[in-house]
Amino acid sequence: MFKLADLLDQRQMTMYQLSKKTGIRPNTLCQWVNNGKLQEEDRHVKAISVEVLNLMCEALDCTPGDLLEYIPDDEYAKSP
Known part of the structure; x- marks a missing residue:
């Protein structure tokens, strides 16, 4: 599970501001923020670039653990 939206x-930063600060494409950030919704359409994040x-x-002064949380597939399917 991605926690980028929470961070x-x-x-108090927008995806646009993060994109400008990092050079990461807005579409990539949008996928991270909306991954749960996109999963239903099979458009979810399939790979994570180091x-x-x-x-x-x-840019966010955090660690990978602040951005990602591991949830086994069977538990993820149960979440709302």
Whole structure:
């Protein structure tokens, strides 16, 4: 599960601001923020670039654990 939306709220930052600060494409950030909704359409995040993860961590002053939470597939399917 991606927690980027929560971090952006905490940092009072928009996806646009993060995109400008990091050079990460807005579509990539949008996928991270909306991954749960996109999963139903099979448009979810399928790979995570270490470079993108590093850029996000640097810009948001966080660790990968602040951005990602592991949820086994069977539990993820049960979540709303």
